[in-house]
Amino acid sequence: MRIITAQEIEEVMNFRDLLETLRRAFRVGAVAPSPLTQRIARPTGFDDGSLTISSAWHDFAAQDTIERGFIGTRIESSLPGSQEHQSPSVAGVYLLQSGKTGTPLALLDGKALVNWRTAATSALASSYLSREDSSRLLMVGAGSLAPYLIEAHASVRSIKEVLVWNRSPAGAQQLVEAMQGQAFTISATTDLGGAVRGADIVCCATSTHTPLIKGEWLQEGTHLDLVGSTHADQRECDNEVISQARLFLDSYDTTPTTAGELQEPLADGVLSLQDIASDLAELCQGDRAGRRFYEQITLFKSTGTALADLAAAGHVYLRV
Structure with missing residues (x-):
């Protein structure tokens, strides 16, 4: 399994190409159950946090696309008090798996991925x-x-x-x-x-x-x-x-x-x-x-x- 860092994501991304990937994805669609969010109780003096897990995969019987063959799960924590320790309040990773075998393919930096995904979706x-x-x-x-x-x-x-x-x-x-x-x-x-x-x-x-x-x-x-x-x-x-x-x-x-x-x-x-x-x-x-x-x-x-x-x-x- 590959570890893909934030720097590696930055090096290969540009908005023009990513927009077209997203455009195709929204045209084809995917299976995406409702995200699961659980409360994380924090020690006294900190706000409560949350852990969100969201997954998606392609319906392989539907259409052949460049993104075919992947299952993905984003695991993200939101801990407001972490900023007092010079850490980001929202952090996470993205696990990409083979849609055919379930084999883990890559673990991507979640923050960098979400930054690019969010901005490209808006554009x-x-x-x-x-x-x-x-x-x-x-x-x-x-x-x-x-x-x-x-x-x-x-x-x-x-x-x-x-x-x-x-x-x-x-x-x-x-x-x-x-x-x-x-x-x-x-x-x-x-x-x-x-x-x-x-x-x-x-x-x-x-x-x-x-x-x-x-x-x-x-x-x-x-x-x-x-x-x-x-x-x-x-x-x-x-x-x-x-x-x-x-x-x-x-x-x-x-x-x-x-x-x-x-x-x-x-x-x-x-x-x-x-x-x-x-x-x-x-x-x-x-x-x-x-x-x-x-x-x-x-x-x-x-x-x-x-x-x-x-x-x-x-x-x-x-x-x-």
Whole structure:
């Protein structure tokens, strides 16, 4: 069995190729049971954590694809208190197995894989949902995922200007300095409302419990990409955003039950499941339309899918 490190993943990845792998994967589909999440009790003084196990495999009788023949399982822990020990709060590994024999093929760095998978999924959705002339990107949040999201969106649209907003202005400035020398200009801002009003694409990757993006700030034609909040008590946008936007998901199966952006509007009657326009599989398969007109506001909500994990892991394995 091969051990594939974060550095090796970085060396073989580029968003253009990965997007096409994901596009094919969402067209073909996979078997992906609901993820299993268990609570991890923490010592006094730390928040409780969680352990999530999600798996996927291809239906080998269905279609022959480049990713055929793999079974994959992501094992991920979320331990908020670990940051006090200079360790990431979310960490894990991805086990890739032969679909024919079950033989373990590779153990991949989970964090690096998820960074690339998450950003590529957002860019794939943007290729259907954002305006083709989108040139101004707002990045809300300056964590480890942010540079991947910026580069991913820039791979599908001709981004000329990037603004970064973060609760800590120093964090935003640090990201800006790290991403100098790109084909776009990048700078930090402390005016979130003004930045949203001027953006063609608003990308959020935060763990906020209080909505950051307000519907009153949205302009016609904006595309929102919300990837940061993945729990029921987290929300990156308010109800007014939900009521204005045409809503798309990465997956019908898991996102409505896990995303705080949806649960509260569903409970308040602001949103019904029938209001959801499509998931990513239907977009990639051509069964549903994406953006319908230039002025439309679109929103893509992602919480991660086992299908995308499997496709990304197979993509890496075939290239390392």
